[in-house]
Amino acid sequence: xxxxxxxxxxxxxxxxxxxxxxxxxxxxxxxxxxxxxxxxxxxxxxxxxxxxxxxxxxxxxxxxxxxxxxxxxxxxxxxxxxxxxxxxxxxxxxxxxxxxxxxxxxxxxxxxxxxxxxxxxxxxxxxxxxxxxxxxxxxxxxxxxxxxxxxxxxxxxxxxxxxxxxxxxxxxxxxxxxxxxxxxxxxxxxxxxxxxxxxxxxxxxxxxxxxxxxxxx
Ligand code: ADP
Ligand code: ADP
Ligand code: ZN
Numbered sequence: 001x002x003x004x005x006x007x008x009x010x011x012x013x014x015x016x017x018x019x020x021x022x023x024x025x026x027x028x029x030x031x032x033x034x035x036x037x038x039x040x041x042x043x044x045x046x047x048x049x050x051x052x053x054x055x056x057x058x059x060x061x062x063x064x065x066x067x068x069x070x071x072x073x074x075x076x077x078x079x080x081x082x083x084x085x086x087x088x089x090x091x092x093x094x095x096x097x098x099x100x101x102x103x104x105x106x107x108x109x110x111x112x113x114x115x116x117x118x119x120x121x122x123x124x125x126x127x128x129x130x131x132x133x134x135x136x137x138x139x140x141x142x143x144x145x146x147x148x149x150x151x152x153x154x155x156x157x158x159x160x161x162x163x164x165x166x167x168x169x170x171x172x173x174x175x176x177x178x179x180x181x182x183x184x185x186x187x188x189x190x191x192x193x194x195x196x197x198x199x200x201x202x203x204x205x206x207x208x209x210x211x212x213x214x215x216x217x
Contacts, residue, residue: 001026001080001213002105004087006184007113008176009169010123011198012205015136016113017084019206024213027077030084031064033134034071036161053163056171058088058179065095072099088180093187110187111209113198117173124164131157142202 001024005013017028035053038046045067049059068086071077087093100107115123126139132155137144144151150158163172187193196208 001108002083002100003081003108003213004083004110004187005113006110006180006187007115007198008117008120008180009172010120010127011113011115012123012202013084013113015142015202016205016209017082018136019202020082020209023210025079027079027081028084029068029071029077029081029086031067031086031088032084034067035059035064054168056163056168056175058175061089061091061095064088065092068096069099072103072105087183088176090182090186093183107192109194109212110192111212112184112193112195113205114195115198119199120173121166121169124169125166127164128158128160130155131159 003020003026005017007013014028014030014033017030020026021028035046035049039050039053040046045063049063052059064086068083072081083096087096096107123138123141126141127136128139129136130150130153133150133153135150135152136142137158148156150156163169184193194212196205196212198205200208
């Protein structure tokens with residue numbers, strides 16, 4: 001099964017994708033995480049991407065398209081994947097269609113997570129993640145069971161993203177409205193799009209998605 005999770009920054013794409021990965025064995029492919037890995041390892045690609053990311057702008061299409069092309073060719077994506085943060089522009093969506101067609105793969109669902117903008121700002125401001133395994137947390141909505149210790153791996157250090165500052169967040173929301181929202185009608189026209197309520201609690205959102213994937217269960 002191949003899925004796309006769509007939604008503005010802070011909608012809960014990463015949170016839901018990780019839960020789906022655990023439950024269904026699908027591979028989460030998150031372009032934001034991949035770009036941050038490049039930055040961490042000081043690659044050329046990372047250096048290029050960092051300037052855009054710090055300013056809340058999208059990284060050029062060609063860069064992310066090539067990155068995704070590589071990634072979906074890898075063996076662990078054969079079982080199915082969840083794209084989290086890609087595509088983000090119409091040209092990215094068109095390229096994705098071509099690369100899937102070449103590999104005789106199909107998209108099963110494009111899931112739009114709808115969230116109020118006011119809630120997004122609060123979600124992003126409180127976001128942090130485990131420095132070892134990347135598990136995502138929130139100061140108010142998803143605290144580790146034991147303070148200062150990751151639920152998943154037991155590590156005791158956490159990180160916050162450089163671009164989760166209020167001024168950058170506003171630019172990222174604008175980029176979503178202007179550049180990413182236009183891909184909703186693209187998938188709607190193909191009959192692939194389902195919108196779900198991303199304002200519900202984390203587990204309730206997950207239930208909505210699983211019901212969509214297994215309508216008879
Ligand atoms: P995205 O990947 O779409 O940017 P995240 O999954 O990182 O979003 O979620 C953003 C923040 O909001 C995280 O701190 C996460 O723990 C929290 N969060 C995610 N889903 C919900 C939800 N349904 N209700 C409240 N907080 C949530
Ligand atoms: P969020 O879910 O909070 O928006 P991501 O981790 O998905 O954050 O993305 C962080 C940043 O990485 C984006 O603001 C953008 O600069 C860059 N990025 C990630 N995915 C893409 C993409 N598909 N196209 C262009 N830029 C991207
Ligand atoms: Zn961890």
